[in-house]
Amino acid sequence: MAFIFSDLVVFPILRINAKYYGWKMSLFILFLLFTALIGTSLILHYSFDLLSILPDPSQVKIQDSEYFKIDYTFFLNIAFLAISGFMLYLGFFKRKDVKHMKEMAPKSQLLENILKYAALVCYVWIAGGLIVKFFVN
Numbered sequence: 001m002a003f004i005f006s007d008l009v010v011f012p013i014l015r016i017n018a019k020y021y022g023w024k025m026s027l028f029i030l031f032l033l034f035t036a037l038i039g040t041s042l043i044l045h046y047s048f049d050l051l052s053i054l055p056d057p058s059q060v061k062i063q064d065s066e067y068f069k070i071d072y073t074f075f076l077n078i079a080f081l082a083i084s085g086f087m088l089y090l091g092f093f094k095r096k097d098v099k100h101m102k103e104m105a106p107k108s109q110l111l112e113n114i115l116k117y118a119a120l121v122c123y124v125w126i127a128g129g130l131i132v133k134f135f136v137n
Helices: 004-005 012-022 022-052 072-094 108-135
Strands: none
Touching: 012 022
């Protein structure tokens, strides 16, 4: 359950909510989701512990795994890729004149610039981490 909630507590979702509802409501939604995430994970952990069904970490073995093989997931990924491409085509080329997809909350140019540069810093940080991981001993 906490894993599902964690996808909703990310910066891009916060910005999307702020675009439609404003920053005050967006931060309130973030607080509610974050509280639900922490509460759900604590409840699950301690209820599993109470029932003695937590996995034992000493039983874990490292296994060899194949990272790429052609099975049903390959074909599901191809189907999803085709559906996504079709949806992108509809969104970018067929629906340009749709007027109901407008902003609901006013944007501040200063805030947009701050968020743009914050995202740029994150990209540089990730690139630096990848460089250190793969090229520095």
